[in-house]
Amino acid sequence: MIARFALALLTAVTVGSALAHAAPERLTIVGVDARPTVEPLLEALEADMPHTQAEYSEARPSQIISRLLAGVDGAEPIDVLILPTPDLAVYLANEGSASRYPASAIKHRPREHAHWRGEVFSIGYDPAVFVVRKGAIAPIDVPRTRTGLARTLEQNRTRLLRRVGLVNIGIDNVSYAFASQEALRSPLFWRISRAVGAAQARIFDSNEELLQALSQGRVDLAYNVPLSAARKWASENPSIEIVIPEDYVLALPWTALIPEKARNRPTAGDVVDFLLSERAKSALEKVGLTRSQDLATMKNVQFIELGPELLVYLDAVKRSRFLDTWFQLVIQD
Structure with missing residues (x-):
């Protein structure tokens, strides 16, 4: 009996040690902006999710479309896509390349966070x-x-x-x-x-x-x-x-979406939740973005809304x- 208990305790300690030293979960984030522009956001994300290794890469819109629609390049799947314009995000979602996600911020504070079909999310303006x-x-x-x-x-x-x-x-x-x-x-x-x-x-x-x-x-x-x-x-x-x-x-919204072919959707969802949360507000401000409630001091703000009308141009x-x-x-x- 004592031997069994000792073996179980040793196994638990070994497994716990292995988990503590496990490699961080890798996540691929892609955007069209150079890394220095989004660096404050990446640093805040790393601090908020220390067990996630976010790897950011810059790509042109045409490259992003090729990766998500045609799959013509050999790059790793994109887990989270961040775009400074909403039209391409809506286009990708309309083509079936975005994954639907029940973001917690949308459920609890729907008026503060614009989204389209739970697939394209506005993270700031x-x-x-x-x-x-x-x-x-x-x-x-x-x-x-x-x-x-x-x-x-x-x-x-x-x-x-x-x-x-x-x-x-x-x-x-x-x-x-x-x-x-x-x-x-x-x-x-x-x-x-x-x-x-x-x-x-x-x-x-x-x-x-x-x-x-x-x-x-x-x-x-x-x-x-x-x-x-x-x-x-x-x-x-x-x-x-x-x-x-x-x-x-x-007011032009920056958007985030989880591609349909994302490698790690659960963790990508955590990233979207972070981007929509108050924890990301300071980092977003360093990037230069504001949330809708922060634009109250400006006169007659016209938000560019997410939706299929963005596909016109x-x-x-x-x-x-x-x-x-x-x-x-x-x-x-």
């Missing part, structure tokens, strides 16, 4: 803002609304010639999302595009390049810049002034026509 180089524009001419922006551009054409910056919406997914959603909401979008073209705006490939040019004094005014990027540059460059539009603010014909019109107005040779 990135509003579009104006950015101005301090002292470059008279205070009375600093635009506070889109109408004011159009007037400033039209009435200061000579002064602002080659001093306005835009991101190429044919290259940058976030800028394309802001542009297409604003075009749906206001005819002022095309008036501003025409005025920007008359000012011979400088076109950049990314918001990082645009904000760098503004901080260096090569550009005085930028439009539809993600607040996350603007805050990062403003914290290091006192010459940058962020202007929150007073007519309305477009992903249509190849619709996208081509939209970009053709934009380029004709913005690049006036």
Whole structure:
């Protein structure tokens, strides 16, 4: 009897020791942003889930579509996908490539967390803002609304010639999302595009390049810049002034989803729960995102909602026509 007890105790100690020293569970997280952008989120996740080894990799949207729809590359299955625009996430879910998950935050606080069919989850919002180089524009001419922006551009054409910056919406997914959603909401979008073209705006490939040019004094005014990027540059460059539009603010959701072919769905679900929880709030703020309740200080926030309507401007014909019109107005040779 004593021998059996000793054997059982030894077995329990051995198993417990093995579990304590077990290798952490591997999880593959993929996004379109460079690792430094999402590093605060990854560090917070590691602290919250110490027994999970999250491996992050960056991929282009076309690569993500190939991996999830066609399976044409040899990369490991994606367990969690994080995207700074919701249209691709909705597209993947619509194609049957997202797994449904009953996230705890959705069940307990449904109004605070937007989702679509329990497959695509909004983890935070990135509003579009104006950015101005301090002292470059008279205070009375600093635009506070889109109408004011159009007037400033039209009435200061000579002064602002080659001093306005835009991101190429044919290259940058976030800028394309802001542009297409604003075009749906206001005819002022095309008036501003025409005025920007008359000012011979400088076109950049990314918001990082645009904000760098503004901080260096090569550009005085930028439009539809993600607040996350603007805050990062403003914290290091006192010459940058962020202007929150007073007519309305477009809030673009960052999204997360669990692919249908995820290798580790239970742990991926834990990651989604973490991203939606209050525990992730501080890390999301470091990334530059805000939760819906934190946008209450902004006037007339218009949330870009998750749903099939986001697929309209992903249509190849619709996208081509939209970009053709934009380029004709913005690049006036």
